[in-house]
Amino acid sequence: MREPPRHRRFSDGRLHLQDGPIDLIIEAFGERGEVERAYEGARERFHGVLDELCAELALLRSPASPGSSRPSGPVARRMYDAVAPFSRRAFITPMAAVAGAVAQEILGAMTNDARLDRAYVNNGGDIALHLTPGMSFRIAMIDRPDRPGAFGRAEIDADGPVRGVATSGRHGRSFSLGIADAVTVLAASAAQADAAATLIANAVDLPGHRAIRRAPASDLDPQSDLGERLVTRHVGPLSPGEIDAALARGWREAERMRRAGYIGAAALHLQGETRICGAPSLGARPSRAPVLSVDGGRDARAPNGGDARAPMRNLHACH
């Protein structure tokens, strides 16, 4: 039986919206009346979003190849547009951007209806941000929720271009073709970040390596948009050289996207190792670029980093 969408407020004031697989944590900052108006706008827009998407689900699950038809719903179009630039180089469906696109839609409804200082809509780690001049968000990235130490941080300012953050990896809700534990991307929009993170995480890989177990996506989820493509199920311990090689593949993909202007920065994480793409030291304009740093650098390997396979969409905007 169709469950109705749910909404509720946490005791600290944040808004929680859930409908089927969509699960949003929302926080707005500003005058109280404006915040309430924004939450009302979010609740109102939220109703029907899932049904809208499901009406075009078949289309959204098919590859966004050049010449494929563009869906008609506003969220579906945002998904399509976010993945379309990458569709020549890699297999990708609009579903790769669904979480970010939904977050953006709801944030849009909030900022349409109310004047906010800043706000975020966090859709399972894919976050849409709203910032007015002088405002910023600090983002912490963690790869293991059972060991809550941030491996990296990002500072996002109103005067920079970043308004979307997304994390992808093989532990998230969706399957990954690669072996990254987590790839976090900062981009101009949440949908763009979402699509890019998916592809960069897919690129972090060691094809044919015997420590990696894969299975056809359709064996696990008959309706997966990945069809019979092999998705990663298990990654055994890798040597430092192998980790380096896998991260380097992902980094090249990320760097290509950054140079083409699709993303602002990315942090790639695999078995305790992190590689950053687009940090200021890599040549971006220091004043405008997102500040992204890794605590402890390459030595920040978890004690049993060889088994870093805990679940992960662990990114959250903090105050």
Add this chain to the structure above:
Amino acid sequence: MLEADDKIRCDACPVMCFIKPGMAGACDRYANQGGELVRVDPHVLLERTLSEGGKVVPFFDRPREWNGDIVNGPSPLITAIGAGTTYPDYKPAPFIVSSQIDGVDMVTVVTEGIYSYCGVKVKIDTDRHLGAECSTVRAQGEPVGHVTTGEYGSQMLSLGGVNHLTHGGKKEGRVTCETLLDLCNGKAVELTVDGGVTVIVQAGKPPIVNGEMEERMRVGCGSATIGMFAKQWYGKVDEVVVVDDHITGVLSEHQAGKVLGARDTGVKIKGRRSTPGRYFHVAEPGSGWGGADIADPLDILGPFNPKEAWPGLTMLMVSTTGEQHAFYELDDALRPVEAPLPESLRESVERIRENCEPALCSVLFMAGAGGSLRAGVTENPVRLTRSVRQALTIVTAGGAPVVVWPGGGITFMVDVTLLPDNAFGYVPTPALVAPIEFTMRRDDYAALGGHVDQIRPVEEILEERRKRQSKELSP
């Protein structure tokens, strides 16, 4: 829906996932457990904790008749700790993680309550007369509740409650408990109303009244139906009477007909006229046309007024669900003679049907958690009540949202269809057992005197689940 290879088609949301055995759907809230769709939520977690030998304080440490105490001794009823309703997603629910980073730890106290003070409110979508208000409702011959108010297109029953559970005879209590349990677990229950009907009630299913399945809710009262369809009738038929036990509507007299310029027809309705074109009490309640005891709709008409009526005048009579309809033409003596329904009117009758929502039974479980159950949560029970009042603590039942009544105690209502399958149990006291969770900030929990030393980190539980899963998934 079960597919050929044990895949389940989940219908909890429009994504309609096919879920393979041992896997969860896209939402991580529903999973396929041996071919059955189960909700992965705190209730299930309780079972897991039990099966894995986790520390759970049992309701009964040995098989014996319950003595009436809700808590055996001072031990807490805490069975699992988590954060919020999306918990426990084995992949992290966003706000679990966020609470860690924000430094705000959420705590959920998951327990099952034993409710002597409980019952169900049943809403039965029907126009048929089920029995007079205040009539006793029986199951297996025992009184288990009564007929209460009539509401929009529906009749309410109030079943259970402490009086039937504990104050009646021993059999009455047992049967009441069984009836409530079955209704709450989504099973069909046959109820009889003194001086009324026999009705089969099942949450989320159409009611069956005296052996007939109710298919549709009325589109509105008779008068409202006139208002909705007047324009579609005008010009195609001279008169329309929408037969309704509550408010029968007459097109030519109704404001809606007047506005369109409908001509007087001299029709005479036997009921009590309320306002133009609206008649109360055209017949006695029953299970015929429009919820009245009408088999032949002409019974509610008197002779047509010869000053206004004319031979050949056409009249449509229809019920508020469109299920019954008849078409007449006046003969030379101004007597209605039934004729086939013209094609031009068939559409409007079908549209009435089309606009009727499916008739369903809905069952809300209502119970008071204001008693000693609170001691399982905190050493200072009244603080829990206050914390719920101040909205610092969120109450859920099996992960489903509840409505907490204002006023004293923690008395709540929940739609039983939102709970996992077989979420309800019973004890022979008799009383019902149902899951309930209290979610709050960890610091609030400590402040209200919570059993902080019993808190298990969510990671530990996630880890257990993850291990179990990967074991199941490995070849």
